[in-house]
Amino acid sequence: MDVREYIRKAVQALGAEAPFVELEVPKVAEHGDLSTPVAMTLARGLGRPPRAVAEEIAAVLSGEEPFERVEVAGPGFINFTFKREFLYGELGRLLKDPSRYLRKEMGKGQRLQVEFVSANPTGPLHLGHGRGAAVGAALSNLLQRAGYDVEREFYVNDAGRQVRLLGESIFSRYKEVLGLSWPFPQEGYRGEYVRGLAETLIRTEGERFKDSEFDEVAGEFIRFGVEQMLKEIEDDLRGFGVVFDRWQSERALYEEGLVQRCLDELRGKGKVYEKEGALWFRSTEYGDDKDRVVIKSDGSPTYFASDIAYHWYKIHRGFQGLINIWGADHHGYIPRIKAVIRALGYPEERLRVLLVQMVTLLRGGVPVQMSKRAGEFVTLREVVEEVGADTTKFIFLTRRPDSHLEFDIEVAKKESAENPVYYVQYAHARIQSIFAKAEEQGLELGEAAGLDRLKEEEEIGLIKKLLLYPLMFEGAVREMEPHRVTFYLQELAGLFHPYYNRHRVLGEEPGLSRARLSLCRAVMAVLGEGLSILGVTAPKRM
């Protein structure tokens, strides 16, 4: 239903140009099925009153095939009402090839990389990581359906201080379990899982590190810890239904000389310089507050060094767009990384950073106390086990990522009967069940036919909503906002359930039943498509 094309042509007939034709669904039914304020936007440039421009555009459009009525209203809106035959025709197209109708080609095979979660492999994933995972996965799915070639990547910070602290924490527990002692590192990881790791190590490696100093065996402890934690993280993510295409190790960036090569390139471009024994990156040249240290005066690299190399490497791997999904606490880091992109000679739009805000965990309205230092926190795994992956994801995806989220475990569970996710899934399951019944009754499903039998108000409403999916989809892709899908699905289910209650699909005269089955099939296809974007299951039975 590309109404935009009609409008664009009509605008051109006036000798004007509309780079983007805004379309909206009017809040009031009297304003038609769809509306555009384009005349008002153009009026200024044309130096003419908005209503006059609107009248002229409307005059051109009123002859076009899809429209029953084209009206000018208010300050200069153009309101469209579709012909029934047009709606049936579009529904037929949707049914004929749902994925073609529902997945608008926007990416043209452009390669995009979405990097998300990227939690330090020093502990289990917590709920905040879960939010990033849900958003990242849904966004990736969304972009993929828009024709982008998407890679999902997890960046593993397996170099540097944090993993060393993990190693030493394990080492200390290792000694402790063996009845020896080793001072626990100041900022070590105090969670119970560290003791578990130490015990595992004793089981597999025995007591052979018993008399060692940490420095002698640091490499082994770090490698072991990282490996175990990564395994656990990957498991947790799988349990959450989130899978990555690629895991990029930070350590590998060093080992393969990529950090060095990248810094050399920057040096060649004059973007880094030596001062006071350290190597600095000229980020002020790109609007950052101050230049940033890349290599410290003791010769060791900062985190920034590998992050520079990492982004350099991503671009060199041929991605036209990089999307980073970060926790909001990293937002101060954005100007620095953008500066890197520009210093390397690429437009900063090459990188888009989406921030995901913090999650406050509640249980029955009371905040759950978490102490990172003491290693006490509620893990993603625990929440998924208690609440379920579908519900957890759905809750994450019913909020804008950049606003704080209160996640009340009790509410998420208690609501389970009236939880939004079930509301949507239930619509899907109900339709499945109608089909099962129809099959029992030997009713031919076959090709969509007799759609013009759908005359009930609820049916017309459903059809219109279905046909709006592409408009929603396009907006969600453009703005990279998967939560729009979530809201759309709730609205669609909100039209289906009343319809289901008021009208019967089966048991009507066969022609009508077949038409209604077709409508149901379309609703199911759209629900299924949307849920698959969100990574939420579409159950056949509930």
Added chain:
RNA sequence: GCCCCCUUAGCUCAGUAGGAUAGAGCACAGGAUUCCUAAUCCUGGUGUCAGAGGUUCGAAUCCUCUAGGGGGCACCA
């Protein structure tokens, strides 16, 4: 001190690229099932869009200031 994000109904949140009379769910009250799944449906009302200025035909949306909440400002990661 400087910077970023947030503030919309009792609660949790939407509000699509500046558009018309600001919306859902929850909660609350009452009702619907001999019939395709009652995880459903129907009927009830709710707003100083944090506040004050500004930009314009038009602002919850853009700009400035103020208040409140969160986060960030290292040769930390």
